[in-house]
Amino acid sequence: MKKKIMSAAGGLTAKIVGPILDGAVSRFIPTDGPLDLSSVHAAIRADPLALLSPLDLFMDLLRPHYFKNVRFDGPNGDPGWFGPDSAAWYVHTHAPSIYFGLLNTALIDILHQDIRYAVYDHSKLPGRDAAGKALPGYFSGTGFSVRAGRSSVFFYGVVLASSDSAETLCNIVKAMHSKVEGFRPDGVPYDAKDPEFFRFTYATVVDGIATAHAKYHPKPLRGAAFDQFYLEYSKVGEALGGTNLPTTKAECDDILENHPLSLGISITTDNVAYARNFSTGGKRLLPNPLGWIILNAASKPVRNVMQFRQPYAPTLFVYQQVIKIVCAIMDGIGGMREIEQAKKRVGRTAPLAAQGAPEPVCV
Template identity: 25%
Template sequence: MSGKVSGTAPARAVRHYVQREVSSTVHGSGSLDLERYSEPPGDPGLFGPDSVTWRVHADAPGMLMGGFASLMLQSLHPLAMAGVDQHSDFRQDPVRRLNRTVAYVVSTTFGGTAVAEAAIAHVRDRVHPHINGIAPDGRPYSAEDPHLLTWVHIAEVRCFLAGYERFGAPPLTPAERDRYFRETAEPARRLGARDVPQSAAEVAQYLHDMRPELRITEAAIEGIHFIRTFGANPQERAATRVLMNGAAALLPDWAREPLRLGRSDAARLLVDRPLAQAAGRALRWAMEPSLIVAAAYGRMGLTPPGRR
């Protein structure tokens, strides 16, 4: 019995350490305010526990690496990147921008209806109206542009789903993939997006049709380099590099070359993917179910699915 205890105590300590470090980076150092997710009882929010969205967005490695991938893919649109470059504080405080993005996704996914609607209204009515300007190529841009809102949304959910399926979670059926895109289209429309693709086939066609609008800019190269080298110490920078290389593997083939990620096919297959999969298993072991996910299921009188 003593051998069992001594063997499990270090594991618990490691798991607690990973939870603390990842949570403080992703959510910030403040309180998670779990009442936003545990109340009111019986309120499914925008999706509910039977949704594919809850399943996909509860997956820690898929969301983390999928999130990095979506930032890279979004940066290929010059107008979307101009908005980030001219209005974001990611160079001075990249973690704060990450915290805001995560808070929005988590609130709209797992929050009750009032919490989700308030998060959408805050971004739509108080944040986006102030993000506009002139891109380096002379074209005007606005975060309220339905065309750009659709681009940002599709880049995001396409990469979230790719991360979920690539790094060890049970794959979805074709019908479930379509349902995921159909479910997540709703908050995008409430934010102002239009003509949002709602199936895997529609998303693939949309990305094909968008390619003539996409090109690399100096701001995108600078932003991606900044993220790839982020970290307060060598350990954090190494972890970031593993996650970013895993994220790069989620991108469409046509998106990797212009982003100048500098990874050969052999390196991606033999080094990046195994390391990212190992990191994914570690994150899933340490982080799932998250306190937020557990609170959301508890709001519905349920316990979250077992850790995979």
């Protein structure tokens, strides 16, 4: 009944409010900028109520770049690799913390020397000059949509999509990573197939997602339930070819803080322009809010390199409340389409079983 009411309201709103919004949408969501926002524009014009689900609306920008044949909506009853009672499902059905977690891992991509040059040499994400050389500090508008679309469908798909889809996604990404090798400007080689390189990069990803969950989910998993996520997610890493992967928070921290590759996390002339976008500038009164969101959930080596310190108590309290509001707005009324499709596929509309406990967003 609720969906029928929302659908009817959307149709009526499109007819009445749509023409009024059209000018505003055209002005504030241009279709001729560095990012092609025409799909977002079209979605709002078709149903202005889409504005009430901003994260799902943002996904309309990325969906054209998804890997093909990934199903969240079927086959009916297929639990996927983990199922709705798993810790992995509980973590991934809170879309805002997943995206903050992926931003966390993106920062590692920028700061770590080996990963950074792998991105420069093999990714569509960096902006490039006429000769194709990466321009530090710049992102490609088209490349952003492609990279973000593929990353989004992979990270959601391996957990929430059908079993066949999860396997397909891992096979695709494993094949892509098999071609990622080369040399840094100083002659040091990098190779995504190297077991220790993969083990370290895997730890940055799973920890980025897990820590953002712990910080920004309204009821995050704690203790053994939190470690269960690390254990479950290792299945994804193994499907990508990883071995000896961390299966607890403590094991992951040990890799990130003590693995020899952690020494590669640094700020250099090649990444300082990117790093400035995430920096809080060492400020304790009014640090960069986006920088705080990311660094608040970052690993110790990243915090140290970025010279991160928590702001003074009044500012910290405000930021904690603001991030709760931001997460609620991002979740919106309708939820993200892929998450809702996955829940319907497994017949689960009630709250998921792996319930966490309310905790402060900053610990």
